[in-house]
Amino acid sequence: MIDQPENNPLLRVRSLKTYFSTRRGWLGRSVPVKAVDGVDLDVTRGQTVGLVGESGSGKTTVGRTVLRLIPAEAGEVTFDGEDLLGVSGSRMRQIRRRMQMIFQDPVSSLDPRMTVGGIVDEPLKVHMSLSRQQRRNRIGEMLERVGLADRYINRYPHEFSGGQRQRIGIARALATEPDFIVCDEPVSALDVSIQAQILNLLADLQKDMGLSYLFIAHNLAVVEHFADIVAVMYLGRIVEIASKHVILGGDGYKQLKHPYTHALIRSVPIADPTAERQHEQLPGEVPSPINPPRGCAFHPRCPLTRARAAEVGNGETMEITTRGETVRVCRACVEITPQLKPTGTDPAHKHACTLRQQDSKSDAPAQEA
Numbered sequence: 001m002i003d004q005p006e007n008n009p010l011l012r013v014r015s016l017k018t019y020f021s022t023r024r025g026w027l028g029r030s031v032p033v034k035a036v037d038g039v040d041l042d043v044t045r046g047q048t049v050g051l052v053g054e055s056g057s058g059k060t061t062v063g064r065t066v067l068r069l070i071p072a073e074a075g076e077v078t079f080d081g082e083d084l085l086g087v088s089g090s091r092m093r094q095i096r097r098r099m100q101m102i103f104q105d106p107v108s109s110l111d112p113r114m115t116v117g118g119i120v121d122e123p124l125k126v127h128m129s130l131s132r133q134q135r136r137n138r139i140g141e142m143l144e145r146v147g148l149a150d151r152y153i154n155r156y157p158h159e160f161s162g163g164q165r166q167r168i169g170i171a172r173a174l175a176t177e178p179d180f181i182v183c184d185e186p187v188s189a190l191d192v193s194i195q196a197q198i199l200n201l202l203a204d205l206q207k208d209m210g211l212s213y214l215f216i217a218h219n220l221a222v223v224e225h226f227a228d229i230v231a232v233m234y235l236g237r238i239v240e241i242a243s244k245h246v247i248l249g250g251d252g253y254k255q256l257k258h259p260y261t262h263a264l265i266r267s268v269p270i271a272d273p274t275a276e277r278q279h280e281q282l283p284g285e286v287p288s289p290i291n292p293p294r295g296c297a298f299h300p301r302c303p304l305t306r307a308r309a310a311e312v313g314n315g316e317t318m319e320i321t322t323r324g325e326t327v328r329v330c331r332a333c334v335e336i337t338p339q340l341k342p343t344g345t346d347p348a349h350k351h352a353c354t355l356r357q358q359d360s361k362s363d364a365p366a367q368e369a
């Protein structure tokens with residue numbers, strides 16, 4: 001392990017880009033899919049960073065690139081002080097013992113031909129120098145740790161419920177005593193009644209083992225209970241990041257800056273009919289990362305730029321066509337690619353909205369969006 005001052009993050013990601021290549025058109029030209037396009041993120045020891053955003057925003061790609069399961073196009077990923085994108089394959093295999101992943105779908109992520117014991121044993125064989133008996137003991141410990149009896153060791157995944165299968169996936173991820181786990185929507189395929197049990201298990205394990213999580217979720221309610229920091233992703237970039245209390249705080253979300261974060265929160269169904277917040281569908285869908293909108297990628301869907309364009313002179317605005325509709329937006333939103341910058345009051349709270357950054361002197365909340 002490399003010496004590291006306490007306040008340094010365990011995982012540090014800077015300007016991370018992951019591009020896929022896809023063939024398009026009748027000539028089959030190769031065009032880049034900019035799935036992740038400049039992400040900065042820190043995960044401190046023992047902390048959970050929640051990564052949220054609509055489908056296709058690039059959350060899974062961030063998690064997989066950080067673990068080097070897919071190659072990065074550019075950027076830096078530092079784990080415990082070591083540059084992950086620069087290390088050799090054999091060094092990466094050693095480091096991977098400390099970095100694991102829990103997958104969304106406990107059915108497809110477990111090999112149906114392997115017994116539970118074999119599934120949990122696999123990473124032990126690859127990463128740990130243990131005797132057969134030591135591995136057997138460790139499998140038993142892990143199963144017990146996740147709430148499964150040792151007698152299940154010779155059973156197959158299809159003999160278990162969805163929640164139990166996810167427990168097997170967690171036992172496998174924990175077997176090598178990792179420090180950091182990417183949890184990619186670990187409860188979204190489960191019944192609501194089971195979700196809380198798995199979340200409680202992950203929280204207990206974090207406390208007992210000092211784990212750090214990058215916790216990917218669609219569902220903001222899940223993140224609300226679980227994360228310390230929440231990062232909101234849109235079309236390959238983080239558009240707002242702050243403590244959970246800022247993003248999901250009980251103050252009517254007045255501290256939020258980015259119109260997309262607002263829209264995402266308003267799109268969560270509300271169980272309480274007396275709640276002040278209204279449930280609103282997010283208009284449109286995430287555009288393709290093959291040909292993202294210019295400037296701020298959210299501009300075709302953003303209510304703030306439309307509202308502002310109606311207030312200011314025509315010189316500062318322009319017309320765009322989106323989903324067959326012609327609308328007027330602020331020119332700055334189309335011409336400037338906003339960068340993630342701290343708000344004036346809280347250096348840990350950053351957002352990437354050009355108009356809000358221009359407003360920052362008045363520090364108005366994003367409520368009008």
Ligand SMILES: Nc1ncnc2c1ncn2[C@@H]1O[C@H](COP(=O)(O)OP(=O)(O)OP(=O)(O)O)[C@@H](O)[C@H]1O
Binds near residue numbers: 021034053
């Ligand atoms: N192997 C691949 N080849 C080409 N494009 C890909 C590949 N994997 C992902 N993409 C594209 O990259 C973008 C980001 O995908 P990703 O799976 O990271 O999003 P996500 O936020 O995890 O979505 P979801 O919430 O649906 O899981 C999407 O447009 C997706 O279609």
Ligand code: SF4
Binds near residue numbers: 298302304305333
């Ligand atoms: S930069 Fe413009 S389009 Fe983007 S979120 Fe801010 S107001 Fe909306």
Ligand SMILES: [Mg+2]
Binds near residue numbers: 061
């Ligand atoms: Mg995903």
